[in-house]
Amino acid sequence: MSKSGGPVDRATLEDLAAASRILVDQGVFDSAGHFSMRHPGHPERFLMSRSLAPQMITADDIMEFDFDCNAIDARGRNGFIERYLHGEIFRARPDVLAIAHSHSPSVIAFGLSNAPMRAMYHNAAFLAAGVPVFDIREKFGTTDIVINTAAKGAALAEVLADKPVALLRAHGMVAVASSLPVAVFRAIFTVTSANIQHQALALGGPLAALDAEEGRIADLINVQTVGRAWDLWKQRVT
Amino acid sequence: MSKSGGPVDRATLEDLAAASRILVDQGVFDSAGHFSMRHPGHPERFLMSRSLAPQMITADDIMEFDFDCNAIDARGRNGFIERYLHGEIFRARPDVLAIAHSHSPSVIAFGLSNAPMRAMYHNAAFLAAGVPVFDIREKFGTTDIVINTAAKGAALAEVLADKPVALLRAHGMVAVASSLPVAVFRAIFTVTSANIQHQALALGGPLAALDAEEGRIADLINVQTVGRAWDLWKQRVT
């Protein structure tokens, strides 16, 4: 059995648990969705709730996993069957500290069609890097859609590549970031940008979306100022 | 008068009453909508609230009916005039344990047009079996739309056939399942899938919806994991 990355301070666990409740409060998670973070003391371990509706998650529900998604100290708790999505992204992306996985309706719509998501405004600037779509059929044929093996997680991580967001066809999305509040921010504003894009496309004509360079520099501001939103979001759920 | 299927334990009645309140809380029911379950002790009896707005239903409002929709022990209470919808589906579908009937706007839209509903994501996998539309005009001509006779209920059950969901033209939908939480789950995610499909269709091009086999195996996971969502939904209304 893998060794633990060591104890994690209570405030970090509470922030991690709050992230799930925040994404419910902000309309990104429903009765499902999960959020994880890399262990602050060990780069090859990650922290994630036991299998539980995100609105109900507290610090005591957080478990520790190695990159093979084995629980370090399960104590009878069950992890989400989709934890492989998280484990393989943490393995493939050393720059990623936190991951959100949701089933946001307006985002799923883009994963079902050929219309690419674009960055509709500065808050969604990170989308200007491009939003790849993972179709599980390409490597795995007919499945139950769930990312429940290391191979499926790795295939998703490969499609995600170096991007902040990827869509999963007929399933949902994943947003990653180098900090917990930024991953929450990206999960939220991916949804808002999708909503805007649906309306803007319906208006017709070319869309004056952010281009790649506008997106890159606008996102620097988002990362710098995320604390202002985080303070509010956290206050609303604690 | 038919004999009762016998007393039903309080927890079951509370779950049945909660199902209606859950569907209000989740935006599926408004001031109308009804939910029923087969009597756990007698396969030819079913349980359903007296005629009451679903948000107000408690365990004490549950009545018992035979398949002809006669109340076993009315004690002055009135059943919904649409209980025939439930009775005839229970009669025709021995595999069905619970039934939800709602008037969800985004779903009704599909029942008015020729665009078939499809399964937009894994949570709505059960829709991949196909979603028939019942048009009351075909057998009954001009009516008040209400399923208020055994003949109308039977005609709907015939259109539903072996499917989990059917639409009622200019009226609503019905979702059935072999357990109470799964019927609630299907009523909720039929609506979400409809919302996604409206947006995805507007994007244009072919939709990469779940195919029948993906849907069949993805729904097995839904059925296995429904407890996680049910615990949350119930907690929110009790």
Place this chain on the structure above:
Amino acid sequence: MSKSGGPVDRATLEDLAAASRILVDQGVFDSAGHFSMRHPGHPERFLMSRSLAPQMITADDIMEFDFDCNAIDARGRNGFIERYLHGEIFRARPDVLAIAHSHSPSVIAFGLSNAPMRAMYHNAAFLAAGVPVFDIREKFGTTDIVINTAAKGAALAEVLADKPVALLRAHGMVAVASSLPVAVFRAIFTVTSANIQHQALALGGPLAALDAEEGRIADLINVQTVGRAWDLWKQRVT
């Protein structure tokens, strides 16, 4: 000065005040919108709140007006400037007991285009009678849109004719009924039907809406069963 129709019992005044708060709670009224009823003791008087945001209206805010929209006993209170809309409909339509006037966005969209509203489902059956559009420009040229004279109210009443609902171009809608709960019901389900129609039209093809006769007989059921919804709606705001 006109004579009063006499004292009105407290329960009636409370229902009338509740109607406004209900329409806020149900998302039909925002910071504006008004609801009136004919005086139960005098057919040429009507009751309506002083000018106040509908969410704040209580029984003590109800004023009495004659058909010329003069307050019977103002006691320093000001009526809505649009009370002429109500007065002239009560004058023209002896069958009408209650009137709701709202600025519901999804309904206004229909008043701006040539697409007629139709009855999308049984709850909106009353729309199957046809939904005329009042364009204030036709008789009054360029105005501030407000129904602030008897002539404008009468012109609207003429367009409404014998229908339950009319749209006001670039303004809103009016719903009338022979009872207070039914007027509330019609205001609510006109909005829901508009929402459905937007989605159904986007799906393309002909719409299998209720025809005039289906609508007529389906609405009889609505009128008979409105008490079930009314009890819920009232409980939510009291």
Place this chain on the structure above:
Amino acid sequence: MSKSGGPVDRATLEDLAAASRILVDQGVFDSAGHFSMRHPGHPERFLMSRSLAPQMITADDIMEFDFDCNAIDARGRNGFIERYLHGEIFRARPDVLAIAHSHSPSVIAFGLSNAPMRAMYHNAAFLAAGVPVFDIREKFGTTDIVINTAAKGAALAEVLADKPVALLRAHGMVAVASSLPVAVFRAIFTVTSANIQHQALALGGPLAALDAEEGRIADLINVQTVGRAWDLWKQRVT
């Protein structure tokens, strides 16, 4: 350092802080957005919260700035980096007393396309004057979108010209008015009008929107009656 415009009475500061919370409550602001007003005692000073999520703003968070956006008495507090948007509009528009800046999704959609916003109904009558779109690329090339210099603020003010509302491409909107409640009103009903226009355009055909003269005179009524809405909005957040 500039001299202060003098002390501001507590009720004014509370109204200014409430304006931000109102715009959250009404769905116009999310975790961002800011609202400012001209100093009542000095036409070349303005008042605006320190950098904080709008839902959390109270009277104690209000700072005073000169037209170069220097804080008069910062006491360690930081202003929003976009305060230049406010400063330059106050400089260019002596008639403006209050300014709201939001990132409303349905409005942003119009700023990304060539479809001009129009006044869909009387509450949005102020839009009939025309709604210009500011594209920061035109003068500043590739940027991070933020209005963080006097030059960018001035360029926006130039595009706004004498209008009540302007859109910022891929960013948001600004609404201005000669009183605080009217600026709040305009921020709210710009969003509602955008929502209506999306639906009305989808219905097809020409839109019977308010023309310029209808809009001009209808807006006079809005300004006269805004107190009724303001009382409600303020009560909801205090």
